[in-house]
Amino acid sequence: MHDPRVLLDPATEAVRKLARRGYQLDLEHLDKLLSQRTTAVKQIDDARAESNRIAKELPAAAKRGEDVTALKERARALKTEIHEAEEQHRQFETELHEFLLSIPNLPEDRLPDGNSDEFAVEVRTWGTPPALDFDPVDHVDLGERLGIFDFARATKLSGPRFAVIKGVGAQLERALAQLFLQLHTQRHGYTEYSLPALVTRPTMTGTGQLPKFEEDLFKTGVGEDRELFLIPTAEVPLTNLHAGETLAAEDLPLAYTAHTLCFRSEAGSYGRDTRGLIRLHQFAKVELVRVVEAERSSEELEIMLGHAEACLKELGLAYRVITLAAGDIGFSAQYTYDIEVWLPSQQRYREISSVSDCSTFQARRAGIRTKAKDGKRGFAATLNGSGLPIGRTLVAVLEQYQQADGSIRIPDALVPLLGYRQINADGTTLA
Missing domain, CATH: 3.30.930.10 (Bira Bifunctional Protein; Domain 2)
Structure with missing residues (x-):
């Protein structure tokens, strides 16, 4: 299994090396999976940060006698958003993991060319x-x-x-x-x-x-x-x-x-x-x-x-x-x-x-x-x-x-x- 960053790093020439063993690395698909995972992580982090901010703001607003109905509704919505984003993140992680498991090891350059x-x-x-x-x-x-x-x-x-x-x-x-x-x-x-x-x-x-x-x-x-x-x-x-x-x-x-x-x-x-x-x-x-x-x-x-x-x-x-x-x-x-x-x-x-x-x-x-x-x-x-x-x-x-x-x-x-x-x-x- 590979570190996906190594596969994307031009210095490793992963595409060329894998091609020597007859494997075509789909960099576009790998980049898509990584981007999806990164986006899901950001959504989770942003939603949690907002949820934490609201959790601190609610008691203070209530103490001041303000209407906190909107804050409570937003807190409930964020809980759902976090759950859905976590589910999506798990799905993207699984897809990325399965894709990485399918990629063979990189052959050393000192090996001779050929497939038999x-x-x-x-x-x-x-x-x-x-x-x-x-x-x-x-x-x-x-x-x-x-x-x-x-x-x-x-x-x-x-x-x-x-x-x-x-x-x-x-x-x-x-x-x-x-x-x-x-x-x-x-x-x-x-x-x-x-x-x-x-x-x-x-x-x-x-x-x-x-x-x-x-x-x-x-x-x-x-x-x-x-x-x-x-x-x-x-x-x-x-x-x-x-x-x-x-x-x-x-x-x-x-x-x-x-x-x-x-x-x-x-x-x-x-x-x-x-x-x-x-x-x-x-x-x-x-x-x-x-x-x-x-x-x-x-x-x-x-x-x-x-x-x-x-x-x-x-x-x-x-x-x-x-x-x-x-x-x-x-x-x-x-x-x-x-x-x-x-x-x-x-x-x-x-x-x-x-x-x-x-x-x-x-x-x-x-x-x-x-x-x-x-x-x-x-x-x-x-x-x-x-x-x-x-x-x-x-x-x-x-x-x-x-x-x-x-x-x-x-x-x-x-x-x-x-x-x-x-x-x-x-x-x-x-x-």
Whole structure:
């Protein structure tokens, strides 16, 4: 969410910046809403001032024996005027608030132009994609041959885009989550949280999922008092832990992590990645969130990116980092890196993590403020990133560590957590 004065300030070039992400800012409408609000406030102030003057004048006039009928009638009329002006002011405030909520964050100028992943810029690569001397098998066929995936029963239980993972597959998922949490809490300094999977509308609004992306969410409950949404990412509850709070600047940065289930309707994505674990309605993910001083957000983004990369390095998975184009970043982001992991079956890199700097955008929506020791106040900056999604990491492990005989070698970092070094082609394990 934006300070409307910033949007109108020519120095910010908000119209130009938003146009880079394909959003046309209606300055005329914004100016109209601001003018209406200002006019309503003036009407209220003028009416209250006159009402206060009459309230003081009435007793004196009555004491002098003057006819105060007109003053009393005017006082009653002013009471009605104030009430009507306040109602109008609330309406204008609501319209302005809803309009501001619909405007995405301003992308940084250093982002490349473009509106799709075709315009992304490669930052670096790490590791060497495995040179397999056989035709690589995709994760779906690998998992079904090993007996660890059961998509047919998942569809019977819940419909398409759900997965049942069993045996050593479920063990791999659990080990991946444990590895990531240990990295982030013991090496990177994050505090681990266990969180609700259902949150309120204001919570979803605070991080930018609402109102724009309601069709992408799963909603439960009937009636405003029971309306709850399943979280699409732990970013939502982690960031909103401090909604409406003022944080001491000296206590920042705050670094939080959580392993949760995530739920997404994937509206508009029909036909894309419908096979396997890449794009599901329900998936598990370890999320990273940092709450920092606004002027440090760019530095903190690089720190968080390194934490997400560390997960892939620990597993020995080849990947690359790209900078997304201005028109391809998320609604709340001002700058985003994607990490893409190599998938041998597709012979290309595929997204496994996004790490974003949201500047003060989410903090303004959620009311997360800071106060320095010298009394200076402002809004915090928030950052979020996947560190990492469990399903997509499992896909990469299966594909990059597949062997010619159909077995899967276990990355060294997972061996102490699993107790075996290989999954044989028949689904048994080898210590």
